[in-house]
Amino acid sequence: MIEKFTTNTDLMPWILLLAAALGIFLWRFFGVLLSNKIKNDSQFSKWINAVAYAMTTGLMLRIIFFPTGALSSTELFDRLLAFIIGVVVFLCFPKKPIVGLIIGIITFGILIFYDLYF
Numbered sequence: 001m002i003e004k005f006t007t008n009t010d011l012m013p014w015i016l017l018l019a020a021a022l023g024i025f026l027w028r029f030f031g032v033l034l035s036n037k038i039k040n041d042s043q044f045s046k047w048i049n050a051v052a053y054a055m056t057t058g059l060m061l062r063i064i065f066f067p068t069g070a071l072s073s074t075e076l077f078d079r080l081l082a083f084i085i086g087v088v089v090f091l092c093f094p095k096k097p098i099v100g101l102i103i104g105i106i107t108f109g110i111l112i113f114y115d116l117y118f
Helices: 004-009 012-037 045-064 069-073 077-091 097-117
Strands: none
Touching: 045 069, 077 097
């Protein structure tokens, strides 16, 4: 039966999407079930938080310094400057983190527009 699915190229993306969705939602379901049993100030919670921040930081640095796709055609200076400005604005408005994100995106757009047309 597995051969039937692997040889049909039309179904394979849907099977992979279903498997990925089940994997994601299964762990989210377990997280909801176990969330009231985990203390927010425990060492385990602090470790999970540190790992999440480390993964996010690593991903951001990878996107900035080693981009792929369309982002790889942009200059490192543009990516870095937009990121730094976004972080500074984010730190200036700690209650509204979306402001830093929006300003960073707008800055990057302006820099790309300037590089293309001036």
